[in-house]
Amino acid sequence: MKYTKYILVFVLLISLFFGTIPQKSVKKTEYMLDTVISITAYGKNAKKAVDEAFNEIKRLDNLLNAFSPESEISKINQNASNGFVSVNPEVYHLIKYAVGLSNSTFGAFDITLKPVSDLWGFNTENAHVPKTSEIEAALKKTGTENLEFDDNSSAIRFKLPEMAIDLGAIAKGYASSRAAQTLKINGVENAILDLGGNICTIGKRPLAFFEGIANGGFYKPFKIGIQNPTGARGESIHTITAEEDICVITSGSYERYFEENGKRYHHIIDPKTGRPSENGINSATIVSKEGALGDALSTATFVLGKDGIEKITPLCDLVIIIDSENKIFEYRKD
Ligand code: AMP
Ligand code: MG
16 A cells, blocks of 8 residues: 555656546447447547437438438428428538539439439349339439529428438438537547448547557557458458558448349449449548548449549548459558
């Protein structure tokens, strides 16, 4: 006991020398936005902050989920063919942002593809290859130019009957940045969020005490693994080191698919053909500061493939493509 005081002073001095005293972590995992979400946050306010971040994701899930009949998106899909539908302003702005990204990606990212993806039935018991005539008919109900906006009343109208929108390719990324913001507002300085492969980081990873001493500092940048498209879930093929707050967002052919007559059909549709895109790539990852941007661009890159990369690199920090032979290609902003 008589040495306790000295030990405490020693620990304090070492901590002051190397950084701060290691922080407690809180990890919580839940199923929302049709995916497994897990948040790890550090520091004394972490528990409350993580709960608030999940509340924020739940709020967005309720607004944005096209498969939930109560969501704002369903409200639009059910009524916007009959005239303008006023929606929650946040949802309205996200939809307009998505349409802007559709233009910047030359239509590769397209939230109006729902009539086509519903035909394929990904993630339902009725997943199958539709008839060509059905695809052609469904494609006629798409196109962001057929959305009409009224900024004064945050209202949206479909110019064509039976149109429908789906924010599935941008919602998780948007939610990841919103959840990260919620953690920050609640005092969290270090955290990592994983929304079904949409990963965002805040600050650095605090190390355990002895790990910190061995490291010469109590923090290390988070390392984010990129899923091996042909490996087991959680097996990385490549790693990104988060030197600053970033989002790393991947679209992959392994995420959702079905097989028919020995051929695999994945869930990302090429708006030009109405069929799963075929560009010889297994996944596309975007590194950006903003989740919604990264999410939309990862889907667009997956559609465009390596040949369309010059359309994407001006819009984000880094693009990583894993091709069909699992070769890794990195492209940076000029
Ligand atoms: P992600 O995993 O972010 O690439 O999003 C894929 C989801 O977005 C799909 O499950 C569809 O709901 C929808 N989607 C499919 N193709 C596209 C596309 N070309 N543009 C926008 N959304 C799409
Ligand atoms: Mg996406």
